[in-house]
Amino acid sequence: MSRPIDPAPARPTPVSTGPCVRCRRPTTRYGTGASPLCAACRQARAEWLARP
Ligand SMILES: [Zn+2]
Structure with a gap:
């Protein structure tokens, strides 16, 4: 009995990379947006944002 092919990695796929807009x-x-x-x-x- 053969093992099934490993599914996709558990961690999400990075959509985009770049410099942090703040630092x-x-x-x-x-994710998008x-x-x-x-x-x-x-x-x-x-x-x-949690501040009043
Ligand atoms: Zn930063």
Whole structure:
């Protein structure tokens, strides 16, 4: 009995790469319409948007 072919990797495929729009460090963005922010800047923006 043969093993099935391994499916696609679990991690999502990077859609686009480029410098972070905030700190200019190279980063990868996932999905369409998302700003190419690095993890740190994405977290910072989320906290900023959560402010009243
Ligand atoms: Zn950044």
